[in-house]
Amino acid sequence: MSLDALDSDVVLTTVGSLLMVAGVVMLRKRWLLRGQGGLALLIAGWVGILAAFIAQSRIWGAELGTTYALGALSLAAYAIISATFERRKSRERAPREAAVDPEERPTNWKRGTGKAMLAIVLAGIAAIGVGVAFAVQAPLPPQDRAVLGGLLVPILWGGGMAWTLCDPRLVRATIILLAVSALGYGIAFLPKALS
């Protein structure tokens, strides 16, 4: 059976998938060298992955092709990692393998509740304020600014949550979140209130 007889979509999709696997394999080979050379493998690996994205986008269009390629990248890496895992018996770990331990912090119920209020409530209020300010005032068509403003909310809330939980100084986080909330709701509500 000649290549011409094969459906070009199938051929390109297969080529794209193989390029993805080859790219990830090359990145792993470079990783095995532990930084001792192998620049060519690193470059070739990323070129392979990029070529896989281009191949998938050519066949499925940019929207679907990029999505498929991202899924294929994850699956290729999972497959290669699970095919090459290291089985160990000893409980001993080399010093370089020691996991980083979280910071030990003195805590109590009051502080815990304060942190939770900051991360869940105040970060949420601030994120919604900024998102709605964007949805009301951004120089875009109404539907675009509403959707983009809405999309900002979980991203800002998630970021704010991560930051407040890592920052040991509650007062600083409170002041900043209050200021962001005031700014966000001010931009969102004041023009209408003043008009």
Added chain:
Amino acid sequence: MQETAARESRRKRQFLPPQFVRAMLAGHSALGIAFAALIYIVCLTGTLTVFMHELKRWEQPDAPRIDGSLTSEAASKAVESAYRKALALNAAHDVFIMGPGDTQERLLVNFHDHDSGVEGHWLGDAAGNLVVEEHAPWAEFITNLHIRLHLPKTWGLFLVGLTGVALLSSLISGLLSHPRLFKDAFALRWGGSRLLQEADLHNRLGVWGLPFHVVVSTTGALLGLSTLIVGVLALAAYDGDSEKAFATILGPLPTADETAAPIPDIAAMIRSVRAEHSDAEFASVFIQHIGKAGQVVNLGMKTPGHLAMSNAYYFDGTGKPLGDGGLETGSIGQQILGALQPLHFGWFGGLLVKIVYGVLGLALTIVTHSGVTIWLARRRERGRPAPHWEKVWTALAWSQPLAFAAAALAIFAASEAAAVPAYLATTIGCMLASQAAPDTRTAGRVIRLLAGVAVLAVVAMHGHAWAGRITDPAALWVSGTMTLVAVVLLASALRPWLSRTAA
């Protein structure tokens, strides 16, 4: 030479300062512990919800399924049939029809009336006739657990949205507290130290699946929080009118004119869209205030190459075009809006994409599970074990397949109303009973054993109930997959005992 090495070493150390990493890791742990159970349940049920349509087909394996898309005449007939049925049931207010496509292979017909509270869910054939009432209580149980945890709608959606935010936040803090991101990019060390093993699993699955994890958590959070966000937006810009704010995003609303009017000619609308987009296929139609002068039609037509399930074309009741939603080729906001649901559930590109979503969803569930296991293993390594919490976490995690199976068995044996109590009783019962187990491993094994048996019982009861009547191959695939899951659960539970016996 030594100075250069020392400088290089300092430079590498400063990339993510250890103090920052440790602080971020402390936040990551706190957040993970606080939301672990919710994130785990939402991720696991989300993975199953990807296959919601297949689960529904499994529950009703003799219902018609349609190859290809629905013709314009059949779509029109389906609207007529739905309207007649809705009128007879005093539910002729809003009608929604979804045709077969990439996501599912059935003609779904829904109608409901806000005032009477009556609703109907039917399945139709390729000609647009309503054939049988839809009945898939177990698939709905799983889906509702994912979407709103079976809580009242507003609270449930908000809590699941907040869980999505917490997951997204965990991804951000997890990434920032991972100083060996590249050094350990392909390392999976299995056996030996439990902490190292779980950390490798957690980090590899988390990092390489990151695009998927970010997309599902962000879209899930937005879908869950949309009512709250739009509520605030309405206060800021629409005089508190949420419907008006939603209309800005989702398209025109019907007017209040309740004068009787003919139902819209859907076939003509489909033809008019096809005149401009010859490759557009019918996907869905939503008619608000059907049979009234103020009715509005939202016609979903899909063209190839897009994530959106369809583009929305709006018409009034007379067939006059009112514009389109731009969900496939419109502005950035419109395209994001169109992609939200398909990207969240994996409902684009057919069964292969669903399987990929299933694998990645399971990976995210394992990431959540291993996160708590790492925290518990770290405590144990430091000489501060928490055996009760270890058992509770193991019991919660492994009780879920058992609880889903218990819900299915309760539906088979009693009624749909028994599903939630059966699920809760199984989950809580496992967590309490696990405390009586001699150790965590035994607790996990016993629950996996019970789960395997229960899943096999579900497959057997389904086979018995539908013997000789199954016409949909999806039912066999779902039963086959469930059997495989049961075998894996049983094997993992029995392996240590079997190897001891063999020795």
